[in-house]
Amino acid sequence: MGHGHGPGPGSGAEPLCVHCGQPPFGPRRPKRSRAKLWIGAAVITALLAGGGGYAYWGTDWFDGNGEDVTFAKPKAPGKDAGGGSAAPTGPDPDISLPTGPAAQFKQSSKLDDGTRISKTRLKGAKSGFEGDVWVWTPKEYDDPKYANSAFPVMIALPGGNGYPDNYWATMPNIGLQKAIAEFSAKGTSLPFILVMPLLNPDNKYYYDGSDIPGQPKMGTWIAEDVPDLAKANFRTYKSRDGWAIMGNSSGAFVGLKQVMQHPEKFRGVIANGGETAPDSPLWKNNKAEMDANDPAKLAQKLIQSKGPEVYVNFQYGTKEGGRDRLEKFQRENGKGPIKIDLYEIQGGDHNGWDYVRGMREQGLAALSKVMKGPKPSGG
Numbered sequence: 001m002g003h004g005h006g007p008g009p010g011s012g013a014e015p016l017c018v019h020c021g022q023p024p025f026g027p028r029r030p031k032r033s034r035a036k037l038w039i040g041a042a043v044i045t046a047l048l049a050g051g052g053g054y055a056y057w058g059t060d061w062f063d064g065n066g067e068d069v070t071f072a073k074p075k076a077p078g079k080d081a082g083g084g085s086a087a088p089t090g091p092d093p094d095i096s097l098p099t100g101p102a103a104q105f106k107q108s109s110k111l112d113d114g115t116r117i118s119k120t121r122l123k124g125a126k127s128g129f130e131g132d133v134w135v136w137t138p139k140e141y142d143d144p145k146y147a148n149s150a151f152p153v154m155i156a157l158p159g160g161n162g163y164p165d166n167y168w169a170t171m172p173n174i175g176l177q178k179a180i181a182e183f184s185a186k187g188t189s190l191p192f193i194l195v196m197p198l199l200n201p202d203n204k205y206y207y208d209g210s211d212i213p214g215q216p217k218m219g220t221w222i223a224e225d226v227p228d229l230a231k232a233n234f235r236t237y238k239s240r241d242g243w244a245i246m247g248n249s250s251g252a253f254v255g256l257k258q259v260m261q262h263p264e265k266f267r268g269v270i271a272n273g274g275e276t277a278p279d280s281p282l283w284k285n286n287k288a289e290m291d292a293n294d295p296a297k298l299a300q301k302l303i304q305s306k307g308p309e310v311y312v313n314f315q316y317g318t319k320e321g322g323r324d325r326l327e328k329f330q331r332e333n334g335k336g337p338i339k340i341d342l343y344e345i346q347g348g349d350h351n352g353w354d355y356v357r358g359m360r361e362q363g364l365a366a367l368s369k370v371m372k373g374p375k376p377s378g379g
Helices: 041-049 051-057 176-186 218-233 250-261 287-291 295-305 323-333 352-369
Strands: 105-110 116-123 130-136 153-157 193-197 243-248 268-272 310-317 338-345
Touching (some): 130 218, 193 218, 243 352, 250 268, 295 323, 310 352, 338 352
Parallel strands (some): 243 268
Antiparallel strands (some): 105 116, 116 130
């Protein structure tokens, strides 16, 4: 059973992304006969024209696209006259400097605050899968005050097929980067580095962010190769306290599953409008392997082993439903080392804009409270 992006141009369905030419969110995961996502053309038009204040975050989208982007360490306070670097006071042993080799990044979008979304092609050393990954660093990352600090990483996963693009990167007007920038300036969110990979290897199937026998190893891609790319190029934390996942719909399932499966790697997840059980048709007769990628079964193992503690932030819109499923997961698994919040987005539907609204209202602050953030020099 294949799952495409939805009706194409001229069908009266979803409008296309201004960057990639694909419907921006794609259908929901098809199991349980959930309806496809419809986004009105008027909404897209209003956003691109500046409705709701979003134009602030996209007027320079194409300025400098294709240029090389480097993430060299900024000059820290305490540089001596000869250009040498004074040793930081009380360095945090949890800080991991870029391990290399440096990837070749090209700018794909420039945002109004001067930050940029950049893209690279990653050949996964552990999964063997090759695909695009986009990154965004907050302004604080280049601030000399933070030159000796690491930054937390949020792996942002899209809904739909998440192929051939990741809409968190190709549609910055959804507002994720802006929300992180604004709320970190207010001190209610950490200034996350965003790493935005492809979710699936094609637009035919959902791979459940798992290593399904005989298929591309998308579980290893998300859990190993994508974090390794971040560690190679950015100042990150060695501990799981600096690592989280956020996803919508199909990406929400993958984020939930990865955190339950790898609590030693990830501290928490924001799961927006997602399923809680694997349902890819590619599992076929591989029930044992499917069970090994079932968040509920993984959660029970985590509870029995008494940790480590993880944080789950479920979000859903009142117009999309799904509360019963999420409440069931919370009731059965929200105990011991698994802490679960369930946040209801009033008037929210199954789309990225409403999920960003939920993250503004509660999700970013809640996740930030359980994670480790950067420290300025001398701070």
